[in-house]
Amino acid sequence: MTVPYLIGAFILVSSxxxxxxxxxxxxxxxxxxxxxxxxxxxxxxxxxxxxFGYFVxxxxxxxxxxxxxxxxxPAFYHSFIYFTKHNDSDKSRSIYLAAMVLLIAALSLAYLSxxxxxxxxxVELTTFSxxxxxxxxxxxxxxxxxxxxxxxxxxxxTFVFIGILFLSIAVQEVGHANLTYTALLSKATExxxxxxxxxxxxxxxxxxxxxxxxxxxxxxxxxxxxAPSPAGALLSSVLxxxxxxxxxxxxxxxxxxxxxxxxxxxxxxxxVSSIFIATVYMVKxxxxxxxxxxxxxxxxxxxxxxxxxxxxxxxxxxxxxxxxSFVKAGLFFQMGQIYRIFGSKSIYDVGNYFKYNITGAMVVxxxxxxxxxxPPSGMFISEFMVFRSLFESHYIIVLIFVLxxxxxxxxxxxxxxxxxxxxxxxxxxxxxIEKIKPIESLSQFILFGLVIxxxxxxxxxxxxxxxxxxxxxxx
Amino acid sequence: MTNVLLITYxxxxxxxxxxxxxxxxxxxxxxxxxxLFASSFIELAEMNPINLxxxxxxxxxxxxxxxxxxxxxxxxxxxxxxxxxxxxxxxxSLIIVTSIIVITFLLSNMIEDIKLNKVYFVTALSSLFVxxxxxxSRKKIITHVMxxxxxxxxxFILSLAVGNEMxxxxxxxxxxxxxxxxxxxxxxxxKIGDVLKDVDVNQLRNLKD
Numbered sequence: 044m045t046v047p048y049l050i051g052a053f054i055l056v057s058s059x060x061x062x063x064x065x066x067x068x069x070x071x072x073x074x075x076x077x078x079x080x081x082x083x084x085x086x087x088x089x090x091x092x093x094x095f096g097y098f099v100x101x102x103x104x105x106x107x108x109x110x111x112x113x114x115x116x117p118a119f120y121h122s123f124i125y126f127t128k129h130n131d132s133d134k135s136r137s138i139y140l141a142a143m144v145l146l147i148a149a150l151s152l153a154y155l156s157x158x159x160x161x162x163x164x165x166v167e168l169t170t171f172s173x174x175x176x177x178x179x180x181x182x183x184x185x186x187x188x189x190x191x192x193x194x195x196x197x198x199x200x201t202f203v204f205i206g207i208l209f210l211s212i213a214v215q216e217v218g219h220a221n222l223t224y225t226a227l228l229s230k231a232t233e234x235x236x237x238x239x240x241x242x243x244x245x246x247x248x249x250x251x252x253x254x255x256x257x258x259x260x261x262x263x264x265x266x267x268x269x270a271p272s273p274a275g276a277l278l279s280s281v282l283x284x285x286x287x288x289x290x291x292x293x294x295x296x297x298x299x300x301x302x303x304x305x306x307x308x309x310x311x312x313x314x315v316s317s318i319f320i321a322t323v324y325m326v327k328x329x330x331x332x333x334x335x336x337x338x339x340x341x342x343x344x345x346x347x348x349x350x351x352x353x354x355x356x357x358x359x360x361x362x363x364x365x366x367x368s369f370v371k372a373g374l375f376f377q378m379g380q381i382y383r384i385f386g387s388k389s390i391y392d393v394g395n396y397f398k399y400n401i402t403g404a405m406v407v408x409x410x411x412x413x414x415x416x417x418p419p420s421g422m423f424i425s426e427f428m429v430f431r432s433l434f435e436s437h438y439i440i441v442l443i444f445v446l447x448x449x450x451x452x453x454x455x456x457x458x459x460x461x462x463x464x465x466x467x468x469x470x471x472x473x474x475x476i477e478k479i480k481p482i483e484s485l486s487q488f489i490l491f492g493l494v495i496x497x498x499x500x501x502x503x504x505x506x507x508x509x510x511x512x513x514x515x516x517x518x
Numbered sequence: 519m520t521n522v523l524l525i526t527y528x529x530x531x532x533x534x535x536x537x538x539x540x541x542x543x544x545x546x547x548x549x550x551x552x553x554l555f556a557s558s559f560i561e562l563a564e565m566n567p568i569n570l571x572x573x574x575x576x577x578x579x580x581x582x583x584x585x586x587x588x589x590x591x592x593x594x595x596x597x598x599x600x601x602x603x604x605x606x607x608x609x610x611s612l613i614i615v616t617s618i619i620v621i622t623f624l625l626s627n628m629i630e631d632i633k634l635n636k637v638y639f640v641t642a643l644s645s646l647f648v649x650x651x652x653x654x655s656r657k658k659i660i661t662h663v664m665x666x667x668x669x670x671x672x673x674f675i676l677s678l679a680v681g682n683e684m685x686x687x688x689x690x691x692x693x694x695x696x697x698x699x700x701x702x703x704x705x706x707x708x709k710i711g712d713v714l715k716d717v718d719v720n721q722l723r724n725l726k727d
Contacts, residue, residue, distance in 0.1 A: 092530060160690055167694070171701065178709075185721045186709055190659075197666065197698045198650075201673055205646070206689060208676050215683055237629060265725045322552060341677055 044089075045098040045155060047181045052148035060141035063133040068140055071117050075144050079151065083112040086155065088152070099157040101510035102393040103361065106152045107288060110365050111281045113145050113493075116371045119487035121273040123288030124483060128383060135179060139271075142175035146277060153285050158223045159210070159292070163203055166253065166285060170196040170416065173282065177266050180476020182324065188269035195262035197250035203366035206245030223454070224292050228515060231299035237394045239297065242479045243306060244297060246293050247313070255289045256347065257316045267336040267389075272379030275332065279375055280368035287346065287364055294350065295515045307351045314347035319390035322448045325455040330388045331381070334459060335374050338414055341452055342422075349429040356432030362501075363425035365496045370413045370422060372426050373490040377406045380479050384466065389458050394468035402481040404464055409491050411460045416454045420491075521558045524641045524675070528619060530647070531648045533574045535615035536608040539600050540593055543664050544586045550671050553580030561678050562688075569685045576692045577674075580699075585667065588703060591661065603657040614651060638679035645672030659710065659722070663702055670695045 055075050062068055086100040093099050100108070122143065126136055146169055153165035159329060170193065178189040211222060213234040219226065227234075252259035267275045290310075297306045305378040321341035326336045342363065349360030378388075380403045385393045397404040433442040497505065527550060534546050555577035560568055590599075604611060620641040626636045645668055652665035677691040 064712060113569055160686070166689070169698065171697075174701075174705075187725055188707060190710060190722065191725070194662065194666070195700060197702060198653075198669065201669055201694070201700070205673055205676060208680055211680050211684055212631075215680065216633065235631070239632075268725065331539075404666055500625055503621070514525070 044082055044085045045094050047150060048078065049148070049152060054093070056141050056145045056244055059144060060137055063131070063137060065136070068137060069123065070456070072140055072144065072264045075147075076116060076119065079112050079115060079147065082151070084345070085510050093157070097158045097223070098152070098155045100155050101157075103288065103291065104154040105328070105507050106345050106365060106505075106512060107281070107284050108151055109122070109146060110284065110368050111150055111154070111381070112278070114281055114368060115350075116274050117372070117376060117490070118143070118147075118277055118490070120481075120486060122271075125273055125379060130210055131179075132408060135181065135430055138175055139509050140276075142172040143274065143277070144446055146172040146282075148177065150285055151248050154288060157225060159207055159227070160222055160398065162289065162292075166203070166289065167200050167226075169253075169282060169285065170200060173266065173270075173274075173278055177270045179271050179274065180269070183271045188265040192262045192266040195259060199249040199259050202245045203249030206247075206249060209238050209245065211243040213242065219434060224296070224480070226329045228299070231296045233294075234300065236300060236302055239300060240302060243293060243297055244309070245303070247290055247309065247401075250286045250289035251298075251313065252286070253315075254283055254290065255336070256286075256341050256343055257313050257320060260317065260340055264333060264340070265335045265491050267339070267375075268330065268333045272332075272375050272382065276372040276375035279336060280372040283339060283343055284364060284368060287343070290347075291350070298516050311351045311438075311441065314344040314351065315445065317341070318344035318349075322451050324456075325452050326444050329390045331390060331393070331459060331463065332375075332378055332388050333455050334413055334456070335371065335378065335414075336454070338456065339371055340448075342371075342414075345426060345445075347428055348441070349425075349432060352429065352432035352436045352438060353516070354432045354435055355428050355518060356436070357516050358509055359425045359428030359432060360384070360508050361512055363422060363429060366420075366422045366425055366498065369490045369494050370410065370420070372413060373406070373487040374410045375442065375489050377403060377484070379408060380483065381407075381463070383479065385471070390462055390479060392468060393463050393473070394466045394471070396464050399473075399476055400479050402484045403479060406484050406487045406491075409462060411456065413491050413494055415456055419495050419499065421496075423496040426496045520557045520560050520635075521637050523553050524637050526554045526703075527641055527675075528644060531619070531668075532615055533610065534648070535611040538602060538608070540598060540602055540660065541600065542685075543592070543602065543661065544589045544593070546607070548582050548586040549668055550668075551577055551583075551586070551718050552614075554581060554671060554674055558678055560680075562643075562681055565681070565685055567688065569689065573680060573688060573692065576695070578708070580696065581671070585699060589660070589664070592703075592706065598660065600656065602661055605657065611651075611655065615648055618647045618651065622647070629649070636677060638675055642672045642676035644680070645669065659706070663706055666702065667699065671698070688691060 055071055059068060059071050087105055090100055115169045147170035149165045149172060153162050156162035156165060157234060169359060174189050174193050177192055178185055214222065216235055217230055217233045219230060252262060255263045267279045270278055297303060320343050321337045324337045325334055328337060346364050349356035349363060380400060381393065382388060384399050387393065396407060413422060416422040416426040430442060530546050530550055537543055543549065557576060558577055562573060594644050622640045626640050647670035649665045649672060652668060653662045673691055677688045683690040
């Protein structure tokens, strides 16, 4: 059903883009959400059946597809709230909604792509739609963020393409012209390691722009900061997942060859330095939204560490990725409310949140517990499993170093969050603050509750899917 | 014959490192477009005619004519100063670009591959790294765009090397080129050019921690 979905999504995107009527826009979005869910359920029931030669709904793709379908509902709901509070022109609203639908559709299809080139095309589409979302506010700063995002993502997407070219040289040498992941996986052992090595370096560097990892992390941080909160939630959760998937799919191929150890070292260096840089900035940063973005970077570092460590780490990495998507999306949705009360993202201008919005403050507190991976959050379980796998695979020094950095991160995160929650803000006029309806926080509670529930009591289907997703990796 | 063309291309990269004016950058880009046109004409002769026309149109119409004219128009329109404003002196640039080329030569010697033409590999990789160097060492945002176009030329050369057997890759490379160039240049001309006159990266340094 991928091609009908693709056609349907493009029709919806173009009609959203052309239509200026508010009610009709929301109706079209509702149609898209229904279509997204029908698509998800259909693909889940047709697992591992190839469609149109280029799409295979395999386990990891399905997991991420279900994640994006869950997050897309609150994302549109909070966009709706965003538009009722801001007086955007009809044109900019149309562009925003069209870009968001395009982003979700491109990501969903990229998750299911079985062809390395096709996935790359959809990733390019996400760059395009994400930049329209970042530029939504149309001011100088968002222009800067958009420019940097487009530029860095263009360079990295070119890097991925160069990687694909090197890979195609290796594939041609064994007398093939098929670049689907299934074919590559079956031919992996025959491929020339020199080209494979070059291909991995380029593809890894390219996808780190989406994954928010060293070396290409910079643009993503600005993007998440400048985009409106509901869009930031998507950029900071499901968009990271596509970067992970791009690397993970190629890692599966590499894992069959003798390059596995070398690859692990590269990923290890990238992820530990990401966690290190995230720590440095989390201590220093004064903008809450950017702090959340750096926290994403730290979690992606942990996910990649799980992949490096192997064993139970593979399972934990994917679990952590999914939980992180829910938690970070909830955190960004909440950020929209904080901004509406204080009119600022700076830590100096906010405070006493418990007094102004008690439901929202509960969300922030819960989000802090979830995002720093404390029990009962499900992220505690996945993070603990990553550390166990690091211990078991004898990366003791790395483990100690990362644990120290994480302690600093929890301190920095907590310092800012408790400032936001309890200490009174300076020079803040209390009179005209907006009363925020508790119902607007419901989606965040559901997302965090989902993480807790899935952590404590994961359904058997999810366990099976994750185990199936990592079955190609060596133990 | 293609070897001569590709070596000329490498020489144009060295010239780029010491060029001072923005207009010479534009001229070099147009010249590189011509070189790419000639080498793809020779190299891809066995390709089917429709694909070949597409490739040739891309190199001649897009890379040689449209993009340079567009850059020229942008420079004139916004009254950019004529200097490229590098951070480093030209002499240092020359040394760096030369050493990039030498290193890629040495790297290509490691390849034990008979099928691949090494000159393509060297030209493509040097073009990639020189493009990155230009982006890193020049002040103006328009020179960043030009550095990116040089990277794209490198990608095009690399896709020529695998082109005859996988025309799909050449075509998708071209589409990437068109798509990103339009996106970058579109944003550049429409937005940044309107908001900021004589754009310099220092004006885009507000987002930081």
